Amino acid sequence: MSILNRFLTNRLNASLGLMLISVFLLAAILGSVWTPHDPLLVNFGDRLRPPGGDYWLGTDQYGRDTFSRILVGARESLTISSLSVAVAVVSGTVIGALAGYFAGLVDRAIGTVMDALIAFPSLLLALGIVAAVGPGKYGVIVALGVSYAPGVARIVRATVMSLRGRDFIDSARALGNSHASTLIRHVLPNCIAPVAVIGTSLFATALLSESALAFLGLGVPPPNPTWGGMLADTKQFATSAVWLVLAPGLAISMTLLAVNLLGDALRDFFDPRMEQV
């Protein structure tokens, strides 16, 4: 609790970000338990209703309640983003730590693979993987995770490399730690800060990419909505039923804002001079 206190003290952006993200987390939790309407119920009689009355945020072209879908979408979108960040962070950290710690041939081999991955625009890589793995939540998660892993690996590698030059790693070795225990006990805990920082920024990127994939028709398939998917499904009604585009768009924007604010605060908290790469 004291860490949270320290983190929030004097950080308006942290408090604001935390507040916003809590709102969306609550929405996600609420959406799993209760929604004003069935988010999947197709009701051709009530299609494209403007906001108001029974439908707080109106309905889409299938007569589904936008507000309910936003709530359920919160769960889906946040799950997908956080799981893909988890995939990226776990695999990227392991790979980056190995490359940075052992350097030499291991580094070069890993570097080649990572370079090949990183040179692929992540959206295009995801496009390929989604098409290959098949559409669905897990395809998207794997795709985004894999395409972000090199970024994490790169940062972890750089951190580990700079740590390698620090005396305490030598010192740990000199005390008889094996490579494995040096890596796990001494090196990795010091990567937490940069990984936490890049993790938040990746969360934002993941949310965006999921939406972009959905936009291109390669996202998470309906009926379970994600915000990106909702935007993609309803984008052609931007001219007539602007609420359909505004609601998920604002939800995405606000979440991004929250995450970016949190990310800045985290960066500030861990190391005021670190910047995202």
Add this chain to the structure above:
Amino acid sequence: MKKTLRYLATAAGLAMLVAPAGAQQVTLAMPGDIRSIDFGVNRDGNTDNVLHHVVEALVAYRDDLSVGPQLAESWDVSEDRRSYTFTVRKGAVFHNGQPVTAADVKWSWERLLADETGFLCQKWFKGGSLGIDIQTIEALDERRVRFTLAEPNGLFLVRMAHKVCLTGIIHPDSVGPDGKLAQLIATGPFTMGRHEAGQFVELNRFTDYVPLDAPKDGYAGSRETFLDSVRFMVIADTAAAKTALLAGDIDILPRLDPNAIAEIEAAEGLGVKTVATPEWQVALIQNTDPLLKDRRIRQAISHAIDIKGLTAGATNGLGQPNPSAIAGASAFFGPFFQEGLGYDPEKAKALLGEAGYDGRAIKLITNGTYPFDNISAIAIQSMLQQVGITTELVVMDWASQYAAYKEGKFQMMVMGFSARTDPTLMFDVVVDSKENRANAIADDPELIETVKKSGVSGDEAERALEFKKAHQLMVQDASVIGLFNPARSVGVNDRVEGYEEWPLESPRLWGVRAGG
């Protein structure tokens, strides 16, 4: 290349002479670029839509999907029904000014039938599955040409008019020294203009075009042209296309989403035209699947789907519910074909109980590309839920779904079949034995036999009976559940006059005028 340029220059010059003031242009959205000018060889729907303005076949479909005259003003069928003699339209000239002769027709056809050309539908006319086999093509005089078939076949003209395989007549100079099609010197009301890959294709008015002396009727009849040029804009994104129509950046938007009709109609200066099409929206059930091979379960699914409700919702009330392969627009259609197994949730539940359905989820494949597929799938899922059948929607990209369909690797799938002008052809799409082709769905032997008979027979009444039988068998088999014939709408700017939709819903820009 040089020749093309010079030709284009003169064409443009002529156009300027004829229409000196206020050149009339109409812009139309197209979801993808044309693949080539090599009609029938490297084509897709977009390519066909554009090239049908430039290249003409001897015959073409009318509004009622029967075959009518196009480059041929008339034809005779011999007693033995093996010979067809066509007379080339009077005054027809190629884009280079040369008159169209019977020899040109013969040359064009022989080119298409030659192996080197790579004409995709070569087998439709030479020893293919439906038994059409052209034996000889003779130029009888300047304007008459005779095709002789090995056996009589009722589908010959239907095939010849087919939109997908444009059997176009072109001038021999179109072909370059390497034997490949280098340019289109054809007979259509438009000539090829600028083509910016991925952006647009422009067609210019062919000023020497002499139209047929018959009213405009589908692709057939008069193709008299008033526009100086037509631009097909490539707009991949549906939302972008609609925006462009609203913004006035395009004049015509085919395949308007039914949900957007109200908005376009309400918009100032825009209108919507809607037409019923012979396309057929279906749910396919794989009867080799361990669960779905039980006919009772398939019938339960059929009973559970309220076709009327689904059609009304999915097409915004514009489509026609149709459980049969006979298009609502077809001459063979009648109330009989509107009868399916019938919407009956109780019956469905009973059948499921009988079959011992254990609630296993069925994967229902659909795609994000075609809105009718998507919305039908969503509605079907919702309806099946009501009788206790769990379905899991799998939304693929179109290519993946198509591969699954072709290989028969699926449990359930929602599909839309594009227009087939003859009922036999539509039945043929889904009916066959599974050994014969993997994408056959309904493989009841009696059904296969019935469909085959319906195609060979030349007698209309006899065919009608066969169709009825085939329909009944297919409904009972319940591997193919017909849903509806969709209606297609097109958004049109009010400044465009005379643009009309027809059941094949391919754009037709002849007979169209553009106001200021």
Add this chain to the structure above:
Amino acid sequence: MDTMSENLLEVRGLTLALQNRFGLYREIIQDVNLNLKQGHVHAVVGESGSGKTMLARSLVGLLPRGIARVAGSVAFDGEHLDRFSEKDFRHIRGPRIGFVFQEPMLSLNPAITVGNQMREGLRLHTRLSRAEVDETCLAMLARVGIRNPKGAFHAYPSEYSGGMRQRIMLASVLALKPRLLIADEPTTALDAIIQREVLDLMAEMTRESGTSVLLITHDLGLVGEYAQDVTVMRHGSVVEEGSIADTFRRPQQEYTRLLLAASPKRADRKTPAPALAPLLSVHDLSVTFAGRRKWPWSPRGVFQAVHSVSLELQEGENLAIVGESGSGKTTLGRAITGLQSYTDGRVMVDGVHFDPRDRRQWQQMRSVMQVVFQDPASSLNPRFRIGALIGEGLRHSERCDPRETKARVLACMRDVGLEESQIDKFPHELSGGQKQRVAIARAIIMKPRIILADEPVSALDLTVQAQVLKVMMELQEKFGFSFLFVSHDLAVVERVANRVMVMRHGRVIEVASRDRIFDRPLHPYTRRLLSASAVVAEDGKGGFDVAARRVPDRPAGLEDLPYYQDGSAYRIAEAEPDHFVALAKD
């Protein structure tokens, strides 16, 4: 008015404070007075945290954000700087007060050529024409001993070594002939010999131009040699002020005395009787680093950091390896302990070959050899508590249950003089000296027989340094291990070593007992090194003398040996019994 003519700078009751977010103040300098006489070199001495740098910066209005002057006045050259605006200060900075910073590596802008950086000052503050500016700059560069000043004019700072950069800094600051030069630890980052050269140059040039100097430093040796007056600071307050003669000979304050007494001095060291076999012997050890390839097909450049060095270390002995930066002393130490792989040679411990690549041997060797690193701030993992840090070695050596581990950790902490209550602290909560004690504790908990101490006290203040050295020597008494002591600081070496090995450019220059090296050095390089250091010695009358070390003449017969020079062939020879020196091979 009388005092003003004599004093160029007068500081009265200056108080600086740090303002935090909540608007609260914490004073970092309290009530400081300072009188700098015209033409004098006035030193401000103090340990880290004494506020000496902030004092200097406040004089020219260059305080970091958040620090502000809250009281006091500053008079410079008859003007009161108290009400100066930023703009007024700009006219003072440069032409009237020059400023030289500690880190020559950081205080020149890497992106701008030397010439342009020198011109800047002159262009800003004089009306000289472009050509005249260039002429002045070139003259200054030549004056500070930059070879090829014209070339230097167009070069970037990164092309110069630290010493050269500091000369360039001097040249560019003194080109404006300021009345006062503030030199903030101007040579701390430099090696001893270069330090001396730069300071000599500075003294000479300021004398020529009549510039007074405010020399900020922690090094009493420098103060004694170069300054006339001194102000001693501690915790933001002035402890004592006066002329060097007065202050050093008769220090009035206990702290001044403590500071002066803290300088390491030669102490008696028992030299252990040589055993039959040395505890550690190193044979012809070489370390090379692969450089970069120029073209993909060209061979890699090779940099040899250590050139086949041999040495022996006896049980209980302290061998000091001395050298300037780049001498290879640290690499040698790391190679011996196995932290750095070597290309050639072998390391024998107790007559057994030690191969660091053998995992089992590596593990065993940990209870024989331990390392204490230079900077405790970086050698202690910031995420571990003190207890865990000290006890870490026990995880590997033998299985200890937690209670026993804790008992041993506490014992070790007592041994190195840490409080038991500090066991749950994090490193950043301790002072530098305490951190180094932790580092020592975690080495000795393994009961090693050899400790490699790599510059163990060079990051510490003088008074703390003395305490830590004392602890180290006491521990050695108690446990009887040997030290391999790597250092650039001759005073420290003189205090702790039995034998000394001088290294330069990866080669051994001279090896002998400590007294031999300090009292009768043979090799010219050793002699140069010694003469560059100053000694603080008690004068026997309760005061201190600070003077450059006088290097005695070489003994007869050894003056004209063919001593090894850079570029000549190299061999090591025994010039007299147990006194080895590098000679040129003929």
Add this chain to the structure above:
Amino acid sequence: MWAYALKRIVSAIPTMILASVMVFGLMRLIPGDPAMLFIGEIDDPAVLEAKRRELGLDQPLVMQYLNWAGGMLRGDMGVSVQTGRPVAGEIAAAFPVTAIVVVVATALAALVAIPAGIVAGWKQNSKTDATIVSIATLCLSIPGFWTALLLLTFLGAKWKLLPTVGYVSVFDDARAGAIYLIMPVIALVLTEVAVLTRMSRASTIEVMGLEYVTHARAKGMGERRVLWRHVFPNAFAPTLTVLGLILGHLLGGVVVIEQMFSLPGLGRLMVGAIFARDYAIVQGVLIFIVVIYVVLNTVIDLLYPVFDPRVKL
């Protein structure tokens, strides 16, 4: 320098090979048969077989890869399954479109963001700084495609200020070309401005804390001069490396924008090809992007010493 460039290129070879295997493998993993999609409605096994043979799809995968890779080495990228035109030509036609959009967006972003970031960093913790940072954070939180959608809706459909579809190359007609670029560039530029602003602010803050800046002040230089002479050049160098990353990032982000604005660029070529399983195009475009990425980053590395003389290549 040339040695360095060569080294970079040589070291990129394994990356390229791996990337090519990955692209190739990825495409084959995706279900769907290019030959089948090519012939479309024409349901004829013989035609399908012939097309498969023509495209070389009947050969074992390894052979298919070697044929393709061999062709690439000879400079032959193959022909598009859909159009039958050479892949190289298709890329050559599409790339300038993408390049112009990306370069204009990046240049614009750099023009706005670098000064903004430097000012923010210079006046750290001031009101100006807070304003700039807030705007940047806000911009960062708006998805580009959403901006695109809203632009199309309002500027395009509702107010009819700008054309919603179409493209004219700025080289053919500068004015018309610029008009068509406005909306896509705005949609792309917001995020990039945000990223760049934050980046240059951070590196400015870092440089401001360095000794030589204090030294410059100690010489009596004015704040502005200190900023432009001493801070800017050094803060710019790290931003430059990021610019490389951003360009790469933009190449990915531009896909959706091209789709929305119907721009005939690489992204749309690529997406269309993925949907049509046009192997040759997808493979060609991806390899091309990888090459661009490598070249771009090499060029930026080569440029680095210009801004930071400490770096030697």
